[in-house]
Amino acid sequence: MSAICGLMHMDFKAETYDTGIAMLEKFNIYKVDSVRHLMIDNVFMGCGIQYITRESKYETLPAYDQKRELIITADAIIDNRSELLKVFNIKLDSWSKTTDSELILRAYEMWGKDCAKYLIGDFAFVIWDKVKNEIFCARDHVGKRTLYYYYDGNTFAFSTLMNPLFEVQQDVELNDRWIADFLSIDGILHEVECNETIYKGIYQVPPATIITINKNGLCKDLYWDPLKEVKPLRLKKDEEYDKYFKKVFFEAVDCRLRSSGEVGIMLSGGLDSGSVGCIAARNLENEGKRLKAFCSIPMDSYKNINNQYYMSDESEYVEEIIKAYNNIDITYCKSEGKNSSTNIDRFVSILEQPYKTIENLFWNDEILQRASKSGCKVLLSGQYGNCTISFGDFVTNALTLFRDMRYIRLYKEIRAYSRLKKIRRYKIGKALIKVFTPYNIRKLLSSKNEGYDNYADVPANRELIKKWNVDKRLSELKLNEYPQRYYDLYETRKSIVNPIAFSHIGAMETKLSLSHGIIERDPTRDKRVIEFCLSLPTEQFYNDGQDRNLIRRGMKGILPDKIRLNRTRRGLQSADWIERLNDSWKSIKEQLDEYLQLPEIKNYIDVEKVKLKLSTIDSLSGDEKWFSIRLILEALVFSYFLLGFKEEKAKEIIRRETAATK
Structure with a gap:
């Protein structure tokens, strides 16, 4: 690369x-x-x-x-x-x-x-x-x-x-419309128009x-344009779909094992990276090679809160893969001493813009660093798997069947789900009424009962939002919406191949991997895998009360059953991210409070909102503070970027003036 x-x-x-x-x-x-x-x-x-x-x-x-x-x-x-x-x-x-x-x-x-x-x-x-x-x-x-x-x-x-383009377009200015969108989007997405950037021109x-x-x-x-080009795949038996799946997915993994050095993987205890890891380990073993695995786990001092649904430490499941394949070397990364405020200036410099991947960027970077130091040139992942190989959930399937008027099939799925989850059918039906009710009707009913601020959890200045008509662009993409919107299979597929999401992820991966001399490769985002998954009927993803059907069948005998058949527990990524901030919180508050006094920050950030959040959070305990802490850190990251940009621009002016006098 x-x-x-x-x-x-x-x-x-x-x-x-x-x-x-x-x-x-x-x-x-x-x-x-x-x-x-x-x-x-x-x-x-x-x-x-x-x-x-x-x-x-x-x-x-x-x-x-x-x-x-x-x-x-x-x-x-x-x-x-x-x-x-x-x-x-x-x-x-x-x-x-x-x-x-x-x-x-x-x-x-x-x-x-x-x-x-x-x-x-x-x-x-x-x-x-x-x-x-x-x-x-x-x-x-x-x-x-x-x-x-x-x-x-x-x-x-x-x-x-x-940055190299600044040498051509020397008088670089910020694209305030892009910034308005960036600061207004509730979530990690950076932009709504992937043709533009944070810089004008x-x-x-x-x-x-x-x-x-x-x-x-x-x-x-x-x-x-896969939504137009991909044709439905209709086969007679599940076994035929499984064979097709293995052909496409296994090839997607195998072709990404080309490396002049070692091959690594960002491994969790889930279906996606676990499947990639097992296939990679088998193929590498045939060549007498080893797979270096890296797994992020909470820091030692974390008060590990495990419940029946979520697990913050997935090492128990990762160990099942290690036992199954003797050519995997595992490194657990605790990222001790690091948190979401660590190395902001470095990340802003590498990414060339502010970022919103607050919770996991620091440990993602640590894994890249460790993989590079261990000789890896390729680092595999299964990041996009939820959208492709392990896609499939009850609500999406039920809404798809309802809109396709396949009511008998829908009834059978409700009955199967009831049996599996031990939930009475009338309760499931009651919940599904909300799912099946058209969004505009639910929105009208919810607006009569309660007010909702689309921008309550973002740091954007209200005047900035109004000036650049952010409402219109976010509305077109169905962002920052209340109440929750539900999607059927066809609507979901539009989001799966959304170029905005692709571009956002690609920019992060390209620049971070370049900084470490390594490349991140994701077989679950392979063009062939995406096209195959887009061609499948809904039953291949969810059937008879069973979610993520395709990958569970296709990985039989390859992925350990403790992971393959796990339907009760999910990994909770970056579960300790808030607790990690405890030792840094005082300095974060002081630094951001100083930034909020600056007029250039006030042009973009809702200063009073951020100050209010800062004044009300003294302790970082309690999940209810998650959104407020995230908003504060987004404001901090953006402030770092903006002040750094202003400083570099001033230096560049001095440099040119000096060169002109020589």
Whole structure:
């Protein structure tokens, strides 16, 4: 994988070399193995490469193909290599030395602008076609890698990161509309328009999108729309679905084991990462290799609150996997001495923006650090599994059956659920009446009985919300809504392939992994896995009172039954995140109180609301304070970012003035 950048002026008049070199220098805070650049005909391209796979050691990026007159720079791991190697008739003895960038070039030569459709993997790449005098850019189907750009009609610049683009668009300003959305969304989502960024004039290529830039301007096209393209899969027996599932999912895991170093996994005691881990361990054992597993558990001093539904420490279930596969080395990460206020300045710098993954970013980062130090180049996860391989719950299934008018089937499911959960059917039916009642009616009834503030748990300034008409954009995406909205299978699938969610996750993963010289890879977010799961009828996910049906059947004999058949307990991620803040709470309050006095903070943050929250929380005990503490920390993170941005901008002005006088 790589961090890439480049620059060209369509009129070929402006100088690009010095600016291109300055862009490359911004890669210094990330961990890359080598940095190269290439300039031909006033087109500059650069690459800071990480040697993740064995084939990547043969990469020379950027690369110029003289025969085809193409320049490419790429941040890519192509997973359907074998298929492409055969399509391009590459000799077998050359397979191991054929690089992923060469496969991309051959795909571009064969399919032109449709080439991204035929590539599977994590990628962002840019090709300059000298013959056409045209730039071609592509980002992978699920946005696993980032690609930002600046374009003013003549100058086009791109980069894996945003900061290098500041060398081109030198007078950078904040995008207040983006910030208004960021501070107003109740939850971890960062944005509602994945084409924009926190900076004016700097955009990102959305997932599953290509852009071309030529004398006619910039053109953007979506090349993958699974909701339109995927057809229903109808098979006769569950066994046939299981066989299909194994073929697709096992391949998604196997192709992500390519590594020039060790392979690691972010492991929990659940179905998703557990399934990925078991398949990976089996495949690696066949090659005489080991799997390094990393599991986050609460700190030693945590008052471990286990109840019949949730568990804060999943090591009991992780140990079942370790016992089943003797080639897994487990490391439990307690992240002692760290909390949600630790290293905010570092995270803001790496992510190039404020963030809202308050509860788990510090331990996620620790796992990446430990995995990298142990020699891992690839870190597997099952992060997206709830949306794909382990999808399936009673409410979604019941609403789907109700709307499809499959009432007999619905009755059977209610009866089965009643039997399994030991809940009387009339109670289930009573609860389902609310689920089946149209949302607008429930909203009307709830508004008569109680007032609801859509922005009670977010730090955004009310004037900012009003100025940028945040209500409209959040309403279109059904965010910050009350009462709770229920979704059937078809509505849920829209959220599963939402490019905004893809882009948000991809940006976090790309930048964090670049900072550690490792790549996070998630087989549950594989394009083929997503398409397969979108093709299935609701019964494959939930049937006869049994949730998460597909993965429980498909992983029989592979995933230990204690995990596979566990229907009563769920892992509670970051259960100790509030308690970890105890020792830092006083300094957090003092620091944020100081920030809240500043006029630039007041332009964005509802200062009085945050002050009220600060004044009422002296003790961090009690789950009822969860939302207030989260709001406070979001305000703190944003303040760090804003003041850092202002400081860096002032330094840049001084630097330019000094350079101009020399």
